[in-house]
Amino acid sequence: MDSDFEQRVHALVEALDLGRADEVVSISPLIGGVSSEIALVELGECKICVKFALEQLKVAAEWHAPVRRNLAEYRWLQYAASVVPENVPALFGHDDTLGGFAMEFVSGEGVANWKAQLLEAPPRMQDVVATARLVGQIHARSADDKDVAPRFENMGDFEALRIEPYLGSLLAKHADLAGPIEDAANSLRTSRTALIHGDVSPKNILLRNRKPILLDAECATMGDPVFDVAFCINHFLLKAIYAPLNAAAFAEAATGFSEEYARYISWEDREAFNLRLAALLPMLFLARVDGKSPVEYLDGAQQDQVRELTRHAILNPTPDIAPLVRSVARETV
Structure with a gap:
């Protein structure tokens, strides 16, 4: 895993007051999308999902997009939660400086x-x-x-x-x-x-x-x-x-x-x-x-x-x- 990504995850955890960097047990990259770096973070006994937007998307063609879309996504999730709260994950905060946010890791039986x-x-x-x-x-x-x-x-x-x-x-x-x-x-x-x-x-x-x-x-x-x-x-x-x-x-x-x-x-x-x-x-x-x-x-x-x-x-x-x-x-x- 990219050490820079690990550092950003640790910094985001602390910036959002979710815990200390040394309390991060593991960081597991999640695959499937092409536009962001996403990871499952085990923080003590809790599991959260963190997300940072990529400037160059992970596709064969040249495809660039502004990383500020990470904030747009977070705001959409906030708005959707006010309308259909059962249809979006719980949110744990966004940090403008780091350009990332944390949310519920939706998993488990069912x-x-x-x-x-x-x-x-x-x-x-x-x-x-x-x-x-x-x-x-x-x-x-x-x-x-x-x-x-x-x-x-x-x-x-x-x-x-x-x-x-x-x-x-x-x-x-x-x-x-x-x-x-x-x-x-x-x-x-x-x-x-x-x-x-x-x-x-x-x-x-x-x-x-x-x-x-x-x-x-x-x-x-x-x-x-x-x-x-x-x-x-x-x-x-x-x-x-x-x-x-x-x-x-x-x-x-x-x-x-x-x-x-x-x-x-x-x-x-x-x-x-x-x-x-x-x-x-x-x-x-x-x-x-x-x-x-x-x-x-x-x-x-x-x-x-x-x-x-x-x-x-x-x-x-x-x-x-x-x-x-x-x-x-x-x-x-």
């Missing part, structure tokens, strides 16, 4: 990573609905709270972490799609509707006694809530391509998430929301094959399948996601 489950079995609709509900509640509350926006003016970070690597990077391989992709990117840049998480992905969701715990809000900003919805539904479609025998269940999950979430849309007309969702979803779908952060579990034939489905959807826009969802389910049978 805790599972949702991505790991979905790669092995079809989704449970209860989990899908519960996740849509917590995302919808945060969006709805923040859209109606004028005090939130000043603390989350992070569109520059969102550009570096999401718009450029997911949408902008597609243009090198799909120049003929530049028109709709740039329209979607500009729409995301100009929206300040609600507090969005920016990475609502099964890998960032732990199920604790069947309740979703949402983590990794480094991309948090005031923005268009359609992004969070598209980002999560996209993973159901990717899993449908990966596991064709479960494609119908994943398609049902995509529809179920969208329908449950729609109950919370109070800031705009649902048809307008669904139109943007239908435009953005195939772009994010394509980005997980040809963008800067491709998923690791699709083979070459499956990647080509994604390209065919998404290009058609982008070039033939629809008023909602139903045609794309049906196409994914049908093509994977």
Whole structure:
């Protein structure tokens, strides 16, 4: 382990008054993400999780992002705790100088990573609905709270972490799609509707006694809530391509998430929301094959399948996601 990282962990423990450096029993790096250094810290008889943002993300492509996003994530967790306290970990403090924070290490019997489950079995609709509900509640509350926006003016970070690597990077391989992709990117840049998480992905969701715990809000900003919805539904479609025998269940999950979430849309007309969702979803779908952060579990034939489905959807826009969802389910049978 990097000795500099150990020193930062020790310093954070003391800065947050969680204990003395010599009381740290062990520091175990946690893997899975690409944007931060995360570790399980045993402090006496307690276990906590510490997190520091990386300037260069752990991907093959050059991908830089401001480390101040660590504070944005901590603030998102604080806000989410005021809305859905059972769906985020307990927080133990953030230190601006060290650029890190500490939180509850969510583990034990009854805790599972949702991505790991979905790669092995079809989704449970209860989990899908519960996740849509917590995302919808945060969006709805923040859209109606004028005090939130000043603390989350992070569109520059969102550009570096999401718009450029997911949408902008597609243009090198799909120049003929530049028109709709740039329209979607500009729409995301100009929206300040609600507090969005920016990475609502099964890998960032732990199920604790069947309740979703949402983590990794480094991309948090005031923005268009359609992004969070598209980002999560996209993973159901990717899993449908990966596991064709479960494609119908994943398609049902995509529809179920969208329908449950729609109950919370109070800031705009649902048809307008669904139109943007239908435009953005195939772009994010394509980005997980040809963008800067491709998923690791699709083979070459499956990647080509994604390209065919998404290009058609982008070039033939629809008023909602139903045609794309049906196409994914049908093509994977």
